[in-house]
Amino acid sequence: ASTRIEMRNPDPSCNPYLAIAVMLKAGLDGIKKRISPPAAVNQNIYALSPEEKAVLGIRSLPGSLMEALEELKHDEVIKCALGKHAYSRFVEAKQLEWDDYRTKVTPWEIEQYLTKF
Numbered sequence: 064a065s066t067r068i069e070m071r072n073p074d075p076s077c078n079p080y081l082a083i084a085v086m087l088k089a090g091l092d093g094i095k096k097r098i099s100p101p102a103a104v105n106q107n108i109y110a111l112s113p114e115e116k117a118v119l120g121i122r123s124l125p126g127s128l129m130e131a132l133e134e135l136k137h138d139e140v141i142k143c144a145l146g147k148h149a150y151s152r153f154v155e156a157k158q159l160e161w162d163d164y165r166t167k168v169t170p171w172e173i174e175q176y177l178t179k180f
Contacts, residue, residue: 070086081149085144087144088140088141089140089141092140101120108121127161129161129165132158135154
């Protein structure tokens with residue numbers, strides 16, 4: 064049996080250099096700390112109930128950019144991988160992006176609420 068890994072670009076809109084730097088740092092951190100991967104789940108996780116996911120140790124990803132930024136604040140591996148300057152500029156840019164997004168009124172909101180109230 065051979066040992067291999069598969070690395071996929073997490074998002075086509077991301078900076079591939081920063082993404083690869085963070086993935087490499089996370090992988091090396093896992094090796095250094097001897098972190099074992101979780102057991103394989105051979106089920107359709109989208110069909111599982113929240114209780115079944117909890118039993119299997121499956122956590123949901125952040126549901127919004129703001130939730131992702133909150134998680135990022137606690138991730139020392141990513142801070143180290145990006146360096147202080149790039150990390151702080153990245154967080155600043157994403158905070159501005161979130162602020163811009165959350166203050167926009169969408170056509171769905173207008174249709175859903177304006178005519179009802």
